[in-house]
Amino acid sequence: MEPSDYGPFDFVPINKRPRVTWPNGAQIAVWVVPNIEFFPLTRGLAGHPFEAKGKAPTVRAWGQRDYGNRVGIWRMMDLFQKLGIRATAAINSDICTMHPEIVKAAVELKWEFMGHNITNTVRLSELDAEQERQTIKTCTETIAASTGVRPVGWLGSALAESWNTLEYLADEGYEYVADWVNDDQPFLMKAGAKRICAIPYSYEVNDSPAIYYRNGTADEFERIIKRQFDVLYDEGKTSGRVMAICLHPFLMGVPHRIGALEAGLRHIQSHDKVWFATGQEIIRHYLKAGATF
Numbered sequence: 129m130e131p132s133d134y135g136p137f138d139f140v141p142i143n144k145r146p147r148v149t150w151p152n153g154a155q156i157a158v159w160v161v162p163n164i165e166f167f168p169l170t171r172g173l174a175g176h177p178f179e180a181k182g183k184a185p186t187v188r189a190w191g192q193r194d195y196g197n198r199v200g201i202w203r204m205m206d207l208f209q210k211l212g213i214r215a216t217a218a219i220n221s222d223i224c225t226m227h228p229e230i231v232k233a234a235v236e237l238k239w240e241f242m243g244h245n246i247t248n249t250v251r252l253s254e255l256d257a258e259q260e261r262q263t264i265k266t267c268t269e270t271i272a273a274s275t276g277v278r279p280v281g282w283l284g285s286a287l288a289e290s291w292n293t294l295e296y297l298a299d300e301g302y303e304y305v306a307d308w309v310n311d312d313q314p315f316l317m318k319a320g321a322k323r324i325c326a327i328p329y330s331y332e333v334n335d336s337p338a339i340y341y342r343n344g345t346a347d348e349f350e351r352i353i354k355r356q357f358d359v360l361y362d363e364g365k366t367s368g369r370v371m372a373i374c375l376h377p378f379l380m381g382v383p384h385r386i387g388a389l390e391a392g393l394r395h396i397q398s399h400d401k402v403w404f405a406t407g408q409e410i411i412r413h414y415l416k417a418g419a420t421f
Contacts, residue, residue, distance in 0.1 A: 129291055129292075129294060129295065129318065129319075129320070130291070131291055135308070135310075135317070136294060136317050136318040136319070137315055137316060137317045137318065137326070138421065140315070140421040142311070142312065142313065142367075145313070145367065145420075145421050146420055146421070147366070147367045147368075148313050148314075148367045148368035148369075148414070148417075149368055149417060150368045150403045150413065151403055151413065152401075152403070153401055154364075154368065154401045154402055154403035155361055155362075155364025155365055155368060155369070155401040155402070156357070156360050156361050156364045156368065156369045156370070156371055156401070156402055156403070157368065157369070157370045157371070157403045157405050157410045157413075158357075158370075158371045158372075158373065158396055158402055158403065158404050158405070159216050159327075159370070159371075159372055159373070159404075159405055159406060159407055159410060160208065160213055160215045160216070160372075160373045160375070160393075160404070161215065161216050161217070161218055161242075161283075161306075161329070161372055161373065161374045161375065161407075162201065162204060162215050162217050162218070162375045162376070162377060163217075163218045163219075163244065163283070163336075163374070163375065163376050163377075164196075164197070164201060164217050164218070164219045164220075164223050164230060164234075164377065165193070165196075165219070165220050165222075165223060165244065165248045165376075166197070166220060166222040166223040166225075166226045166227060166247070167190060167193050167194075167247070167248060167249060168222070168247065168249070169184065169185050169190050170184050170185070171184055171247075171249045172184040172185075172186045173186045173189040173190055173193075173249075174186075174189060175188065175189050177340055177341045192378050193378045194378075195377075195378050195381075195382070196376060196377030196378030196379075196381055197223075197227055197230060197377065197378075199381065200377030200378055200379075200380070200381020200382060201230055201377040201381055202233075202381075203377075203381050203383075203386055204375070204377055204380065204381045204386070204389075205233060205234070205237060207386060207389065207390055207393075208237070209237060211390070211393055211394070211397065212404075213393065213404055214237065214238055214239055214240070214404070214406060215234075215237075215239045215240075215406075216239065216240040216241075216242060216281065216406045216407040216408075217234055217239050217240070217241050217242065218241075218242040218243075218244040218283040218306075219231065219241055219242070219243075219244050219271065220244045220245050220246060220247055220248055220267070220285070221243075221245075221246050221266065221267040221270035221271055221274075222246055222247050224270050224271060224273075224274035224275075225270070228274060231274050231275060234275075235275050235276070239406075240279075240281070240406035240407060240408050240409075241271055241275050241277070241279050242279055242281040242282055242283050242306065242407060243264070243267045243268055243271060243279045243281070243282045243283070243302070244267070244282075244283050244284070244285060245263060245267055245284065245285040246263055246266055246267050246270075247285075248285045248286070249285075250263070250285065251284065251285050251286050251288035252264075252284050252285070252288050252289055252290055252293055253288040253289060253290050254288075255290070257290075257292055260290055260292060260293065260296060261292075261296050264282075264293075264296050264297060264300055265300060268300050268301075278301065279302070280301065280302055280303040280304065280408055280411075281302065281303065281304045281305070281306065281327070281407045281408060281411070282297050282302050282304070282305045282306065282307075283305070283306040283307065283329065284305075284307050287306075287307040287309070287329070287331075288307075289307055293305075293307075294317060294318070294319035294320075294324055295319050295320035295322070297319065297324060298319035298320060298322040298323070298324050299320075299322075302324060303324065303325060303408070303411055303412070303415075304324065304325040304326065304327045304407060304408075304411040305317075305324055305325075305326060305327070306326075306327050306329035306372075306407065307329070308326045308329075309328070309329050309330060309331045310326075311326065311328055312328055312360060312363075312369045312370060312371075313328065313367070313368070313369060313370060314326060314327050314328065314370065314410065314411060314414045314419065315419075315421050316419055316421065325411050325414065325415065325419070327370065327372075327407055327410060327411055328369075328370040328371070328372055329372045329374060330356075330371075330372045330373075330374050331374075332352065332356065333352055333353060333356050333371065333372060333373050333374060334374035334375075335349060335374070335375050335376055335379040335380045335385075336374070336376055336379065338352060339379050339380075339385075340376075340379060346384060346385040346387070346388035347388060349380075349385070349388055349389075349392075350388035350389070350391050350392045353373060353389075353392030353393075353395070353396070354392055354395045356371060357371055357392075357395065357396050357399075361399060361401070361402070364401070370410060373392070373393075375389070
């Protein structure tokens with residue numbers, strides 16, 4: 129798209145839209161999004177969110193993330209299976225190559241997979257046009273080969289995009305993108321001559337900014353989940369809402385936080401008019417119902 133001061137979509141205030149409906153009269157669609165990522169030890173990581181990247185090997189910072197893959201994601205899988213929740217995993221394609229055991233287990237749980245770059249150490253906004261197009265293509269094809277299903281949803285590393293990203297995603301057959309954290313309902317976006325759908329993701333109900341950047345506690349994150357849900361659930365009486373719960377196994381998959389995540393999810397499950405769904409299910413229902421904004 130051409131650079132512009134506003135986004136590649138119309139400005140339609142939430143109180144000026146046709147009513148959004150979800151299956152079986154649900155007031156809210158909830159999707160749970162674990163980010164499963166491989167980080168190479170040969171590339172330095174920041175030891176603290178506000179520090180520059182250190183010189184490789186950054187053993188402690190890397191080790192935290194490796195804990196998420198060795199231990200945390202399995203603890204989260206057990207929890208979601210116990211609660212009957214199918215997640216939508218945002219995976220970088222390096223995880224398919226380096227830790228196929230994780231992907232295989234998620235396939236067996238019937239999770240959906242979103243593209244999430246080749247590696248999280250490189251953002252799309254840092255690449256030239258051809259590099260970006262090839263990154264999206266390689267990520268997509270690797271995930272398809274590993275899972276048996278071509279991904280239709282995308283979450284950029286650090287939610288970063290260039291002016292070309294939406295068009296490249298549409299060309300690769302993507303139906304929705306989660307980078308645009310500016311709404312509580314899906315909406316249509318221009319992607320060159322095509323359209324792509326934005327799905328509500330969250331930078332608020334997200335353990336990375338809440339815990340890693342803002343030093344929040346597990347109890348605070350539990351309250352964030354509950355309070356976000358309570359407001360959106362009530363608003364959904366008028367028009368359906370979407371709530372994303374965005375997670376990283378090295379943060380919410382640790383022993384002293386997993387109980388807070390369970391408590392938040394059980395609070396949501398204690399309400400009747402809730403639709404736990406994957407990103408693909410949400411977007412396809414929204415489009416089938418005749419999206420107009």
